[in-house]
Amino acid sequence: MQSLWFTLLSCVAFMVLVGYIAYRKTRGTTSGSDGYFLAGRGLSGGFIAGSLLLTNLSAEQLVGLNGQAFRTNLSNMAWEVTAGVAVVFMGLYLLPKYLNMSITTLPEFLSKRFDEGVRRYTVVLFMVGYVLVTIPSMLYSGALAVLKLFDVPSILNISYTQSIWVVIWGIGIIGAVYAIFGGLKAVAVSDTINGVGLLIVGALVPILGLIALGNGAFLDGVKTITTTNPEKLNAIGGPEDSVPFGTIFTGLIIANMFYWATNQYVIQRTLGAQSLKEGQKGVIFSGFFKLLIPIFMMVPGVIAFHLYGGDLKSVDLAYPTLVMNVLPSYLSGFFLAVLLGAVLSSYNSLLNSASTMFALDIYKPAMKKDATDEQLITASKWFGSVIAIVTFFVSPMLMYAPNGLWDLIRKFTGFFNIPIVAVVLIGISIKKGTGISRKSCDHFPRGGLLHDGMGHGTDLWTSA
Template identity: 45%
Template sequence: MLLTIIEFVGFTVLVAVLSWYKTKDEDLSSKEGYFLAGRGLPGIVIAGSLMMTNLSAEQLVGTNGQAFSGSMSTMAWEATSGFALLVLAFVILPRFLKGGIATIPQFYQMRYDTFTMRMFSCMFLVAYVVTMLPTILYSGSVALVKIFNIEEIFGISYFWAILIVCFSTGIIGMAYSVFGGLKAVAYSDTINGVGLIIGGFAVPILGIFALGKLGGGSGSFGEGLHYLLTTTPEKMNAWAEPTSVAPYVPWPLLFTGMFVNNMFYWATNQSIIQRSLGGKNLAEAQKGAIWAGFFKCLDVLVIVLPGIIAYQLLTAQGAIDTSVGSAGDQAYPLLVLEVMPPAIMGFFAAVMFGAILSSFNSVLNSSSTIFALDIWQPIWGKNADAEKTVKIGKYFGLIVGVVAIFISPFVMYFGTGIMNFINECWGFFSMPILLAVLFGLLSKKVSPIAPKITVPVHIVIYGATKVIPFCQKWHYLYWVFFCFVVEAIIYLICIKVCPRKTDWEMPDAKVMDMSAWKTGRLWAAVGVAVIVVMYIVCSPLVLGA
C-alpha cells in the first residue's frame, strides 16, 4: 500500500508540474486566454482533451458496467461517436470558428435572441451541476475507494469513504480549472491521456492472461483470448435485438436515437466542443475532431471489452453477485484489483484519478465560461473589463464545484447504473439543444419562436416516457429519436408559418485561418471504414452469437 501511495502521489504531482510549466507564461486575464486557451491549441492536444474529457471514471466504471450487464452492443456509445465527430469537423466547426463563437449559448444569442441564449445557458448549467459533475466525482470514487481500501484503513462506512474521495478529487479539480483555465485543463488532459493509454490497455491484456488460467489452462495470452471469444459468444455480439432495453443498445438505434444523441454530445455539448473552439485554426480543430473519432474506436478496448472480461472472470470465480443491481458498476474496480500487479497499482490509481480530474475540471471550466460570458456579463457586467469577467467565472466555478462535491455521494442512491443515469438525464435537454444548433446553422429562415416552442414540448414528451408503462418497455433512445423527429417538424412548420423577416448569415469574425484540413475527408473515410469493420467483426457473422 505504501508503494501504491508513493506511485499515486508521484505521478499526480508530475502531471500538475508539467501542466503548470506549459501554462505559466499564459495570459489568463483575458477571456480568450482563460476560457479558450488563447485560441492556440494544436490538433493533437484538442484530440487528447476531447478524449480525456469524455473518458473519465464514469466511462471506465459505468460503460464497462454496461458491457458486464449487457454485451458488446454497448460499444455503440464509443465507436459510433466517430460519425458525430465528423459532423462536428465538417458542419459545425467551419461555421462556429468563422463567427468567433466561444460558447454554444453565445451562438443562440447571435442566431436567435437573448431569451433563447439564457434559456439554453440555464439548461446547460442545471445539467452540469445536477448530473455531470456529481456523477463524475462519484464514479471515480467507487474505483479509488476499492483500490486504496479506504473503508478498512480508516474504519469508516462506504458512504463516508465515498464522501472523502469526492471531496479530495473535487478540490484538486477546482484548482486546475478555476486557477489554470482551459489551457491547463487541456494540457493535463493530454498528459493524463498518455498514462491512461498505458494503464487502460493493461487491464484487458492482464485480464486475458487471467482468463487463460481458467479451466486448468497455463495462463497464456492465446488461451485467454480463446476463452474470451468462445465462452460467451452472445456477449461478443454488438447487434442487440430491436426490443432490447438498457444496458443493451438495439441495432436500429445505431441509425436513429444513438446517432442524434451522439451528435448532441460531440457537436453541441459545451464541455466537449469548447476544446475545438480553442483551436489555433480550422485545420487544427478539424484534425482534433477527426483524430478523436479514431481514438473512440480504440476506446472499445478500454471501456467496453474489460466489462466482458470481468463478467467471464468474476462470475467463474464467484467474486461478484450478478443478481445485485449495482453489480455492473462494481465490475471494473474488482477486475482491476484482480489482475493489476501491486507494483503498478499506484500508477494506475493516479491515471484513474487523472481521468476523473479531466472530466470534472473540463465541465467545471465550461460551466464558468457559460455563466461568465452568457449570463453574468450581459446582465450585470455590461461595462466590466475582461479581468473582472474572468474573476466572476472563477468565483462561479468555486461555487459550482462545492455544490457538486456535496451532491456526489448521494448518486449511489439513484438506483440505476452510472451511465444509464447520466444518459437518461441528458435526454431531458439534448434534442432541443441539438436542433437549435442544426437549424440555426443550416436554415436562414428559422425564427426565435421555434426553440421556445420545442423546449417545453420536449420536456413534456420525454418526461411522459418516464412514467408511461408502455414507453418503458422500449429503449429510452427510441424516445429521444421520437422527440427529435417531432421537434424537427415543429421547426419546419415555424419556418413555413413564421419565418425570419430577413435571411440570417453567420458573420465573419476573422479570428483565425479558415483553411480546411486538406486530407481531412480522406481520413474521415478511413475512420468510417474502421467503424464498419468493427461492427462486422462483432456480429453473428464472426464473433457474436
C-alpha cells in the same frame, strides 16, 4: 502498508510531474478573458485531441461501460462507434462556422442566430444537466474505483458510505483548483499527458485479464471468452438492452451529435484552436481513437463476468475489481494517477465550461454589460466554486442508482440534449431573422418551409 505507501507516493509523483509540466506550458498565458477561457486561442491539434479524449474517457466511461458489459453484452459499444459520425460532422461542417463567428460559448452562438432568451434557456439546460448528473457521475465513478483499489474504510476506520463522501470531496477539491485557477490551457495540457497514460493502462488491463482468464495463457483466455457464454460478445442490442439495434440509426446518432458537436465542455477546446486546420485535426484524430474504445472499456467487463460471475455487489465494481486483481502492484500508483487524471480531466472541463457560460452568457450580458476581463474571470471563479460545492453533496446520492451508473446518465441526459441539437441545427440551416419569428411554431406551413419573418423561406428537410 509498504505496498500502500509505494502506490500513494508513485501516484503523487506522477501527478506532481503532470502539474509541473502544465504550469510550465501555461505560465503567463492565462491573462485576459481569451487566455483564461480559450487558452489564448492557441491550442494545437495534438492538445485538442488529447484533451477531448481524456475529457470523454473518464472513470465514468471506464466504470460505467464495463459495468454494462458485465451485466448484459457489448451492445452499449454503439455509443462509442457511432461517435465517429458526429465527429466528422463537427469537424467538417460545424467547426468552420463556429470559428468564423469567433464565439466563446455555444449559447453565444445561439444569441447571434436567435436572441438572448434562447441563450439563457440553453445555459439553464446545460447547468441543470451538469450539476445534477454529469459532474456528480464523474466524481462518483472515480470514488468507486479508488475505493476498490484501496480499502479506505479500513485505513481511515470509517464506513463505506463515509468513505464515498471523503474520496469525492478529496478528488473534487483537487480538480476544482485546476479548473478554477488554471484556465482552459492548464486543463488541456494536463489532459494530454494523462491521456497517454490512460491509453497505456487501457491496453494493459484486457491483456492481463485474458492471461488471468486463461490461467497464465493469453490464447486460452481468448478461447474461453469466445466459446463460453458467447452471447456476452453480442453487439446487436435487443428490445431489452439499453441500446436496441434500431436506435443506432435514429436517436443514438443525434445524442452523439449533442455530445461532440454542441456540448460546451467538449467544443470549448476546438473553439480555442489556433487555426481551423488544427481544430479539425484534433477533432478527427480523437474520433479515430473512439473506434478503439470498446477494447479498453467493454472487453474487461466481459472478462470480469467470466472471472467473478455473480460475486460482485454492483455491476459498477466489475472494472475496479479486475484492475485490482490483475494489475502488478508496481503499476498501481501509475494506474491510480491516470485514473484520477481522467476523473479530474472531465471534472475540470465541466467546471471550466460551466464557469465560462456563467461569466459570458449570464454575468456579462444580464448583470454587468461593461465588465472588464478581470471581473469576468473573478465571477467565473466564484461561480465555479459554488458549482463544485453543490456537486460534492449531489455525487454520493448516485450510489442508489438501481441499474448502474451508465443507464442513469443516458436516461437523464436525453431530456436536454436533443432540444439543444435541434435548436443548433435550425440556427445553422436558416438565415438570420428576428428572434420571435424563428421560434414561432406558426411559421411551419404545409410545404415544409420555415419563414424567417422577412419574406424568406427555407426547406427544413433539405437544409437540415
